[in-house]
Structure formats: C-alpha cells, structure tokens
Amino acid sequence: DSGVTQTPKHLITATGQRVTLRCSPRSGDLSVYWYQQSLDQGLQFLIQYYNGEERAKGNILERFSAQQFPDLHSELNLSSLELGDSALYFCASGRDTEAFFGQGTRLTVV
Amino acid sequence: AQRVTQPEKLLSVFKGAPVELKCNYSYSGSPELFWYVQYSRQRLQLLLRHISRESIKGFTADLNKGETSFHLKKPFAQEEDSAMYYCALRGSADKLIFGTGTRLQVFP
Numbered sequence: 001d002s003g004v005t006q007t008p009k010h011l012i013t014a015t016g017q018r019v020t021l022r023c024s025p026r027s028g029d030l031s032v033y034w035y036q037q038s039l040d041q042g043l044q045f046l047i048q049y050y051n052g053e054e055r056a057k058g059n060i061l062e063r064f065s066a067q068q069f070p071d072l073h074s075e076l077n078l079s080s081l082e083l084g085d086s087a088l089y090f091c092a093s094g095r096d097t098e099a100f101f102g103q104g105t106r107l108t109v110v
Numbered sequence: 111a112q113r114v115t116q117p118e119k120l121l122s123v124f125k126g127a128p129v130e131l132k133c134n135y136s137y138s139g140s141p142e143l144f145w146y147v148q149y150s151r152q153r154l155q156l157l158l159r160h161i162s163r164e165s166i167k168g169f170t171a172d173l174n175k176g177e178t179s180f181h182l183k184k185p186f187a188q189e190e191d192s193a194m195y196y197c198a199l200r201g202s203a204d205k206l207i208f209g210t211g212t213r214l215q216v217f218p
Contacts, residue, residue, distance in 0.1 A: 002153060002155070004153075031204065033206055035208070041210070042196070042210030042211045043154075043196060043210075043211065045205065045206065045207050045208065048204065048206070050204070055204060056202075056204065056205035058207075092154075092206075094206075098159070099156070099206055100155075100156075101146075104153070
C-alpha cells in the first residue's frame with residue numbers, strides 16, 4: 001500500500017457528463033500529480049499541484065480541471081466527457097524525488 | 111522540452127536471458143531519471159533512480175549523458191520480472207514525465 005488513495009475505483013458514465021475523481025495523498029506529501037493512462041498513449045502527465053498551487057501543466061484538455069485543497073487532497077474534474085476519455089486516471093503524491101501512486105480510477109464513458 | 115522515449119512496446123525473452131529496456135530522454139538541464147514498474151493489477155512503484163546508483167531485484171540502470179539514455183538492464187531475467195516498465199524524467203518545476211512504457215514478457 002503506497003498510502004495514496006483514489007476514489008472511486010471504477011466509474012461508468014455517459015458522454016457529455018461530468019465526473020470528479022478524488023485523490024488523498026500520503027501524509028506529509030505536498031505534491032500531487034495526475035496522469036491519464038490509455039492503451040495507446042501510455043502514461044500522460046496532466047497536471048501537478050504543490051501545496052495547493054498549480055506547479056506544472058501537461059497535456060490536460062480544457063474540459064479537464066483540477067485543484068488541491070488546504071488539506072492537500074486533490075480533485076480532477078472531467079467535463080463534457082467523450083468516448084475517448086475512457087482511461088485509467090492515476091494520482092501520485094511525493095516529496096523530494098519519489099512519487100507514490102494510487103491504484104487509479106478506471107473511467108468508462110459510454 | 112522534456113521528453114522520454116521508450117522505443118519498444120513489447121520485449122519478450124526467455125527465463126535466464128539478459129534484458130535491456132531502452133530509454134532515451136530529451137532535456138536541456140540536469141535530469142533526474144527513474145524506472146517505475148507496474149506488475150499485473152498493481153499500482154506503479156519505483157524500481158530505481160539514477161542518483162542512488164542502486165541495484166533492485168537485479169536491475170541496474172546507468173545514466174549516459176552523452177547518449178541521453180538510461181537503459182534498464184538485468185543479466186538473467188526471471189518470470190516474475192514480467193511487467194510494464196516505465197522510464198521517467200523529473201526536470202523543470204518537478205514535472206515528472208513518463209515514457210509510453212515497455213511490456214516485458216519473460217517466458218519459462
């Protein structure tokens with residue numbers, strides 16, 4: 001167990017809908033990273049937060065947004081969902097050099 | 111720009127054979143490089159990092175700045191090494207970028 005918790009584990013929703021994925025980092029970790037993993041794209045970096053502030057942005061669509069709250073948990077909001085957004089979404093937290101991953105949320109858009 | 115390239119999607123070897131998983135990176139500064147592993151139905155976990163120069167589960171990786179590579183090697187593959195392997199680079203602003211991964215299959 002890495003100490004990083006992601007909820008829900010599975011999510012099935014229809015196109016056009018909006019969902020929120022939640023991540024609780026390891027105790028004491030200030031950084032939270034979000035990644036999208038799909039079969040043909042590998043692990044795509046979406047966004048990183050550090051102590052509540054956005055630190056780095058990757059290939060995150062405008063329909064997607066994220067935030068990190070004062071208690072350091074983070075949420076990834078995905079809106080106007082499309083079939084192609086179906087993927088495994090990972091959250092990782094870290095301090096110093098190592099990142100610890102959650103089990104991921106599998107999103108299926110139908 | 112930061113980029114990590116893993117040219118092989120799949121690498122299949124027999125047990126006891128040597129393994130080399132290739133990783134090349136693009137980064138203008140001094141990178142920190144990592145290898146992460148994802149066993150079936152498990153979360154990604156750190157395998158090793160270049161700054162510690164350690165050997166984990168028989169795997170080693172050497173940073174070659176001239177060739178901008180960080181290949182993962184193991185002299186004798188085991189069946190339990192079968193997994194997805196991701197090379198990762200930490201560069202500017204702590205952005206942690208991953209390659210597309212290589213699936214290693216070790217046959218008995």
